[in-house]
Amino acid sequence: MAPSDPDSALKILVIDENPIRRAIIEAGLADAGFTAVTVLSNTMRLIDHIYHLDPDVVLIDLENPSRDVLEQMFQVSRVVRRPIAMFVDKSDTSEIKAAIEAGVSAYIVDGLKKERVKPILEMTVMRFHAFNRLRAELDEVKGALKERKIVEKAKGILMKSRGLDEEKAYELLRKTAMAQGRRIADVAQALVSSVDLLKE
Amino acid sequence: MGIMAKGMNGGEAQEVHAGFIPLADCAPLVIASELGFDRAEGFKLVLHREVSWANIRDKLDVGSFDCAHMLAPMPIAAALGLGRAAGSIIAPMALSLNGNAITVSLALYDEMLRADERATLAGGMRAAKAVAAAVRARQEQGREPLTFGMVYPFSCHNYDLRYWLAAAGVDPDNDVNLIVVPPPLIADALKAGRVDGFCVGQPWNTVAVTEGKGVIVATKSELWTLSPEKVLGVREAWADRNPALVAGLIRALVAACRWLDEADNRREAARILAQPGYVGLAEEVIARPLTGTLICGGRQADVVDPDLVVFHRGFANFPWRSHALWLMTQMIRWGQVREPFDLKALAEQVFRTDLYRGAVAAMGVAVPAVDSKREGADAGSVFFGGEMFDPGAALVYLDRLVIRNAGTDLNAFSALNP
Numbered sequence: 001m002a003p004s005d006p007d008s009a010l011k012i013l014v015i016d017e018n019p020i021r022r023a024i025i026e027a028g029l030a031d032a033g034f035t036a037v038t039v040l041s042n043t044m045r046l047i048d049h050i051y052h053l054d055p056d057v058v059l060i061d062l063e064n065p066s067r068d069v070l071e072q073m074f075q076v077s078r079v080v081r082r083p084i085a086m087f088v089d090k091s092d093t094s095e096i097k098a099a100i101e102a103g104v105s106a107y108i109v110d111g112l113k114k115e116r117v118k119p120i121l122e123m124t125v126m127r128f129h130a131f132n133r134l135r136a137e138l139d140e141v142k143g144a145l146k147e148r149k150i151v152e153k154a155k156g157i158l159m160k161s162r163g164l165d166e167e168k169a170y171e172l173l174r175k176t177a178m179a180q181g182r183r184i185a186d187v188a189q190a191l192v193s194s195v196d197l198l199k200e
Numbered sequence: 201m202g203i204m205a206k207g208m209n210g211g212e213a214q215e216v217h218a219g220f221i222p223l224a225d226c227a228p229l230v231i232a233s234e235l236g237f238d239r240a241e242g243f244k245l246v247l248h249r250e251v252s253w254a255n256i257r258d259k260l261d262v263g264s265f266d267c268a269h270m271l272a273p274m275p276i277a278a279a280l281g282l283g284r285a286a287g288s289i290i291a292p293m294a295l296s297l298n299g300n301a302i303t304v305s306l307a308l309y310d311e312m313l314r315a316d317e318r319a320t321l322a323g324g325m326r327a328a329k330a331v332a333a334a335v336r337a338r339q340e341q342g343r344e345p346l347t348f349g350m351v352y353p354f355s356c357h358n359y360d361l362r363y364w365l366a367a368a369g370v371d372p373d374n375d376v377n378l379i380v381v382p383p384p385l386i387a388d389a390l391k392a393g394r395v396d397g398f399c400v401g402q403p404w405n406t407v408a409v410t411e412g413k414g415v416i417v418a419t420k421s422e423l424w425t426l427s428p429e430k431v432l433g434v435r436e437a438w439a440d441r442n443p444a445l446v447a448g449l450i451r452a453l454v455a456a457c458r459w460l461d462e463a464d465n466r467r468e469a470a471r472i473l474a475q476p477g478y479v480g481l482a483e484e485v486i487a488r489p490l491t492g493t494l495i496c497g498g499r500q501a502d503v504v505d506p507d508l509v510v511f512h513r514g515f516a517n518f519p520w521r522s523h524a525l526w527l528m529t530q531m532i533r534w535g536q537v538r539e540p541f542d543l544k545a546l547a548e549q550v551f552r553t554d555l556y557r558g559a560v561a562a563m564g565v566a567v568p569a570v571d572s573k574r575e576g577a578d579a580g581s582v583f584f585g586g587e588m589f590d591p592g593a594a595l596v597y598l599d600r601l602v603i604r605n606a607g608t609d610l611n612a613f614s615a616l617n618p
Contacts, residue, residue, distance in 0.1 A: 062251075
């Protein structure tokens with residue numbers, strides 16, 4: 001979308017406590033030509049912020065308990081002693097479903113046309129999916145790293161207590177795992193936990 | 201687990217996905233899953249912990265969940281199209297009664313004591329009048345109005361708090377500010393002075409007292425004994441396709457509720473709920489409201505009340521249509537719904553007593569002979585204001601209320617509610 005497009009003036013508020021995801025969404029909105037974007041990392045005085053910013057669209061991740069604070073705006077004409085524009089979601093059911101499954105929810109100021117919001121929603125949902133994949137990969141890497149550390153620790157214990165060299169220590173772990181039908185990392189974890197227990 | 205998860209026909213048990221909010225009264229779902237009441241009925245509960253009621257509504261709506269731990273007004277709000285539009289949600293049983301409490305900041309507690317040094321007396325009304333005096337004193341001094349927190353617009357907490365304030369002559373829409381604060385943030389909001397008091401479910405009141413940030417001045421069980429709180433919300437389309445499963449789900453949860461109402465089991469329940477995947481707070485703060493002893497802080501006497509939260513006894517699981525009707529009167533009273541509708545028809549559509557009766561008939565659980573009762577009319581159901589709610593004359597009840605939203609035209613409702 002060209003920056004000259006009138007929609008670049010749409011005021012968008014992004015509420016996300018996760019700094020990486022927040023940056024991804026912010027960059028996505030900037031790439032799409034939206035310039036009036038505000039990001040909030042915490043939800044202190046959320047209603048006050050919304051009053052001052054007067055956004056057209058609010059994007060909030062589903063991990064944020066302050067979603068219920070936004071819900072109140074549907075209902076209450078007098079949350080603070082000033083009026084707040086009513087927010088409703090004009091998306092169709094499939095769009096709402098896609099957003100919820102990706103982990104994000106949108107609130108859209110009453111009267112704003114559906115077509116104007118659609119590119120924002122689609123981009124956000126895509127980036128949330130990308131972030132979810134990134135997080136899953138990161139968890140996997142972290143898990144693998146942790147397992148390697150545990151195996152190293154277990155090897156060290158065996159080397160010290162049984163006088164084995166490193167290769168023999170690993171061989172013992174591997175054979176034990178095979179005999180028990182377990183993963184090497186699990187056998188190593190069991191050994192490390194037992195030793196920790198005995199120390200206490 | 202592998203064997204237990206098999207269904208009665210030897211295949212894998214069907215999974216039922218259920219959302220819950222980490223509160224003491226999510227216990228029926230947690231206990232049904234932990235103690236295997238689900239597997240005894242041939243299905244497997246998969247629990248999803250959520251952080252907001254909006255998530256619960258949306259994930260139930262889009263089919264991420266089949267059912268959920270819900271605030272009793274939520275299925276009614278969905279049917280009325282209030283808030284974000286959602287498909288039909290029905291309540292085939294109630295999960296718990298009571299359970300909430302009203303907590304005030306130490307500063308407001310001092311103001312209340314200055315207004316009435318006996319504000320500490322139990323019962324709720326004396327405390328409400330002391331708050332009313334504090335409200336008036338602030339108005340006379342030109343100070344900022346008090347701000348109260350609750351958890352969701354369509355919650356019993358909202359209506360409990362409003363009912364309590366209005367009973368003492370405080371107009372909750374004009375004399376004070378009411379805001380939503382998520383429960384995990386509410387004790388800190390109290391300490392920081394962003395709210396002066398709140399109504400929330402347990403164990404969050406006890407957390408505020410334990411951390412020295414607040415004083416409990418009233419319990420829901422005092423305001424209205426055996427009053428509605430959480431229901432099982434089920435997506436109607438899913439219930440229609442899976443009638444046997446829904447019946448099994450109701451029976452499993454009723455069995456869990458019956459287990460939970462054995463006084464000897466409440467400690468064990470607190471131990472289970474304390475686990476990080478469930479409520480994830482100290483066992484002791486969960487145990488106090490569950491075992492019926494509440495330390496209230498300040499000069500307040502401890503509240504010893506086995507009815508602080510009720511899971512089964514006294515027909516607690518029966519989805520009383522009179523409860524639904526009372527909740528609808530509150531939505532009208534506070535201007536949440538202006539468009540006239542047929543209250544009785546909506547209660548019948550959402551609070552599915554037929555599904556409850558059908559499901560529990562096989563397990564020998566007693567059911568009431570009627571679907572509605574006059575609330576406040578007997579020892580089992582008492583309003584602290586002494587009034588009575590006749591579900592057959594809901595508009596008459598509304599009309600008698602002095603404090604209510606001025607924009608609502610009750611005559612327009614009369615045409616649809618003869």
